[in-house]
Amino acid sequence: MSPLRLALLGPFAPYRGGIAHFHDALADGLAARGHEVLRLSFHRQYPSLLFPGTSQLEPGADRQRSAADDPDRVLDPLNPLAWRHATREVRRWNAGAMVFPYWMSFFAPMWGQIVRSLAPEIPSIGLVHNAIGHEPRPGERALARYALSRCAGLAVLSDRVRQDAEALGLGTLPTRQVEHPAYRQFGEAMPRAEARAALGIPDEAPVLLFFGFIRAYKGLGVLLDAMPAIREALPAARLLVAGEFYDDEAPYREQIAQLGIADAVTIEAEYAPPERVRLLFSAADLVVQPYVSATQSGVAQVAFGLGRPVLTTDVGGLAETVGEGGVVVPPRDPEALASEAVRFFREPGLRARLAEGARQRGEAGDWTPVLEAVEALAAGASRR
Numbered sequence: 001m002s003p004l005r006l007a008l009l010g011p012f013a014p015y016r017g018g019i020a021h022f023h024d025a026l027a028d029g030l031a032a033r034g035h036e037v038l039r040l041s042f043h044r045q046y047p048s049l050l051f052p053g054t055s056q057l058e059p060g061a062d063r064q065r066s067a068a069d070d071p072d073r074v075l076d077p078l079n080p081l082a083w084r085h086a087t088r089e090v091r092r093w094n095a096g097a098m099v100f101p102y103w104m105s106f107f108a109p110m111w112g113q114i115v116r117s118l119a120p121e122i123p124s125i126g127l128v129h130n131a132i133g134h135e136p137r138p139g140e141r142a143l144a145r146y147a148l149s150r151c152a153g154l155a156v157l158s159d160r161v162r163q164d165a166e167a168l169g170l171g172t173l174p175t176r177q178v179e180h181p182a183y184r185q186f187g188e189a190m191p192r193a194e195a196r197a198a199l200g201i202p203d204e205a206p207v208l209l210f211f212g213f214i215r216a217y218k219g220l221g222v223l224l225d226a227m228p229a230i231r232e233a234l235p236a237a238r239l240l241v242a243g244e245f246y247d248d249e250a251p252y253r254e255q256i257a258q259l260g261i262a263d264a265v266t267i268e269a270e271y272a273p274p275e276r277v278r279l280l281f282s283a284a285d286l287v288v289q290p291y292v293s294a295t296q297s298g299v300a301q302v303a304f305g306l307g308r309p310v311l312t313t314d315v316g317g318l319a320e321t322v323g324e325g326g327v328v329v330p331p332r333d334p335e336a337l338a339s340e341a342v343r344f345f346r347e348p349g350l351r352a353r354l355a356e357g358a359r360q361r362g363e364a365g366d367w368t369p370v371l372e373a374v375e376a377l378a379a380g381a382s383r384r
Contacts, residue, residue, distance in 0.1 A: 001375060001379060003034045003035050003036060004030075004035045004036070004096050004097065004375065004378055004379060004382075005035070005036045005038075005093070005094060005095050005096040005097075006030055006035055006036070006037050006038070006095065006096065006097055006098075006099055006374075006378060007037075007038040007040065007089075007090040007093060007095035007097070007098045007099070007122075008023060008026065008027050008030075008037060008038065008039050008040070008098075008099050008100070009040045009041075009075060009086060009090075009098060009099070009100045009114070010023045010041070010042075010075075010100050010101045011023060011041060011042055011045055011101075012024050012027070012039055012041040012070075012071045013058060014057045014058045014070070015041065015042060015045060015056060015057060015058075016056065016057060016058045016271060018298035018299075019101055019103055019129065021183060021185065021298070022101065022129075022298065023101055025181070025183075025185065025367060026099075026127070026367070026370065026371070026374070027039055029367045029370070029371045030371060030374065030375075033371060033375070035375075038089075038090070038093050038095060039071035039072070040071060040072050040073075040074050040075060040086055040089060040090070041070070041071040041072065041073050041074075041075065042073060042075040042076065043073040043074055043075060043076050043082060044075075044076045044077075044078070044079075045075075045077070046077075046106075047078065058273060059271065059273045072089065074086045074089060075110065076110075077106060077107050077109070077110045080113070083110050083113050083114050083117070084117070086114055087114055087117040087118060090114075090118060090122060091118070091121075091122065095122050096122070096378065096382050097122065097123050097124065097125055097152070097377075097378035097381055097382060098114070098115075098118055098122055098123070098124045098125070099124070099125045099127060099374055099378070100114075100115075100124065100125075100126060100127065101126075101127045101128075101129060102126050102127065102128045102129065102130070102131070102144070102147055102148060103128075103129040103130050103133075104130065104133045105133060105137060105139070105140040105143040105144055105147075107147070108143035108144060108146055108147035109143070109146070109147075111126075111147040111148075112143075112146040112147045112148075112150070115147070115150050115151060116150055119150055123151075123152030123153075123378070123381035123382065124150070124151050124152060125151060125152060125153050125154070125155065125374060125377045125378055125381065126147070126148045126151040126153075126154045126155070127154075127155045127157075127374070128148070128154055128155065128156045128157065128161050128165060129157055129161070129295075129296070130161060130164075130295045130296070131144055131148070131156070131161050131164035131165045131167075131168060131170075131295070132144065132164045132168075132295065134215070134217045134293055134294055134295065135215065135216075135217055135293075141168055144168055145168050145169060145170070148165070148168070148170055148173075149169070149170060149173075151173060152173075152174070152377070152380075152381030153173060153174040153175065153176070153377030153378075153380065153381055154170065154173050154174070154175045154176070154377075155175075155176045155177075155178060155370065155373045155374060155377060156175060156176070156177050156178075157177075157178065157179070157180045157296055157317075158177075158179075158180070158295060158296040158316070158317025158320060158321065159177065159317055159320055160295050160296065160316040160317035160320075161177075161295050161296060161317060162175065162177050164295065174377060174380060174381075176373035176376065176377060178369045178370050178373045179321075179365065179369065180296060180298060180300075180301050180321065180365075181301065181365045181366060181367045181369075181370055182301045182302075182304045182305040182361065182362045182363075182364075182365030182366075183298065183301045183302045183305045184305045184362070185274070185305075186274055186277050186278045186281070186302065186305060186306060187278055188306075189278070189281065189282045189306045189307050189308070190278060190279065190282035191282070192282060192283065194282075195279050195280075195282035195283035196283045198279060198283075199240075199266075199279065199280075199283050201238060201283055202236065204236065205236045205237065205238050206234045206236060206237040206238070206285055206286075206345045207237075207238050207239075207240060207283060207284050207285050207286075208223075208230075208237065208238070208239045208240070208284065208285070208286050208287075208288050208311075208341065209239075209240045209242065209280060209281065209283075209284035209286070209287045209288065209308075210223055210239065210240070210241045210242070210243075210287075210288055210289075210290070211242050211243060211272075211277075211280065211281070211287060211299055211302070212242075212243045212297075212299050213243045213244045213245075213246050213271075214241075214243050214244065214245045214246060214247060214249075214252070215246045215247055216247055216292070217291060217292055217293045217294065218289075218290070218291050218292075218294075219289075219290035219291050219292045219313065219331065219332070220241065220252060220290065221251075221252065221255060222290045222292065222331075222332060222333070222334050222337060223239070223288055223290040223334075223337060224239075224252065224255050224256060224259060224261070224265070225255075225259070225334035226290075226334035226335070226337040226338040226341065227239055227259060227261045227264060227265065227338075228259055228260070228261060229334070229335065229338035229339075229342075230338045230341050230342060231261065231264055233338075233342040233346070234342060234345055234346075237264060237341075237345075238264055238265075238266065239261075239264060239265045239266070240266050240268070240280060240283070240284065241265065241266065241267045241268070241269075242267075242268045242272050242276075242280050243268075243269070243270075243271070243272070244269060244270055244271050245269055249269060252267075268280075277302065278306065281302065281303060281306040281308050282306065284308055285308075285344075285345070285351065286308070286309055286310070286311055286341065286344055286345075287299065287300070287303040287308050287309070287310045287311070288310075288311045288312075288337070288341070289310060289311070289312040289313065289318060290312075290313055290331075290337055291312070291313050291315050291316075291318060291331065292313070292315065292331045292332050293315055293316070293331075294315050294316040294317075294318055295316040295317055296316060296317040296318065296321060297318060297321070300312065300318070300321050300322055300325075300326070301321075301365065303325075303358060304325055304358050304359075304361040304362035304365060305362045305365075306362070307355065307358055307359040307362055308355070308358055309325050309326050309327075309344075309351075309354035309355050309357065309358040310322045310325060310326035310327075310358065311326060311327050311328075311329070311337070311340055311341060311344065312326060312327075312328055312329075313328065313329055313330065313331040313337075314328050314329070314330055314331065315331050323357065323361060324354075324357030324360070324361070325354060325357040325358035325359075325360070325361040325362075326354060326357070326358065327340050327343075327344065327354070
């Protein structure tokens with residue numbers, strides 16, 4: 001394939017979170033395959049009043065990066081003048097196609113206007129993480145259609161996302177469905193004993209990990225309800241909860257106290273930088289995603305990249321994500337969650353089999369299918 005000139009718009013480092021990690025890896029992968037890549041990032045991603053976390057940037061970002069390392073920061077979802085600026089930059093660079101991530105309707109007006117301003121000379125490819133958000137909002141479907149309906153093509157990251165896109169009336173657009181790749185930027189897992197020593201966790205304790213920012217749809221409360229039964233069967237079991245609270249933290253603390261599991265639950269209520277991510281996953285036996293709603297999630301891909309199996313719920317595309325690297329239970333069912341967690345530790349050979357499945361998914365989950373999908377959609381749109 002002849003090299004393409006691809007303008008990638010979206011969050012890049014030092015912005016934190018899964019979308020920024022994904023877009024950085026996508027840009028790096030396309031550049032490594034010989035394409036010219038322009039990166040345009042956010043000047044402001046969320047207004048501070050609408051952002052529930054402590055910071056939108058990676059810890060120490062100002063110390064770790066120089067201005068020369070950063071993509072141009074021009075995007076602002078609330079400033080139409082910034083949308084015009086981004087459009088001019090893409091045109092001035094003479095891009096063959098523009099590629100952007102879609103994951104929530106808050107950004108839909110910006111994306112929809114940029115896509116329309118570039119068309120028809122510069123086609124746009126939407127990389128759809130969620131067509132419908134984890135927490136649906138009023139007008140979300142109309143906003144998603146506005147953002148995506150004028151795209152020249154879509155790359156979707158699960159079968160559920162494809163179904164949602166079709167339900168929005170986007171089924172006539174050229175679409176490539178690809179599996180979310182494993183995240184390998186955290187390196188290899190540490191020896192488990194070393195990671196546990198650093199965290200003060202006994203080497204023989206069964207350890208569950210709930211990872212990522214905490215919202216109601218992620219079902220932490222269901223996992224907490226399952227912990228007494230898990231502890232009854234496995235008295236030494238521990239639960240690590242690592243992530244900022246985007247909901248009120250107090251009800252979770254009260255639930256832990258009422259359930260009498262405070263001695264079994266450790267909460268790190270802050271964003272985990274990359275070295276901490278590696279430490280936490282290395283110490284865990286099983287990563288738990290007790291979501292009550294979702295389309296797909298990048299947490300499983302972090303787990304697989306570090307060789308850790310996943311216990312997840314049958315919502316959205318999560319079940320198709322785990323494959324042989326985990327087990328699936330119904331949502332909102334603490335009894336089923338507890339039963340499978342106990343089975344993971346007690347059934348002979350199960351833990352080793354799922355750990356091997358997770359390791360294989362991490363090794364097989366490379367970025368080639370995503371890169372090829374973007375290339376094919378962009379090249380095809382340029383020829384039309």
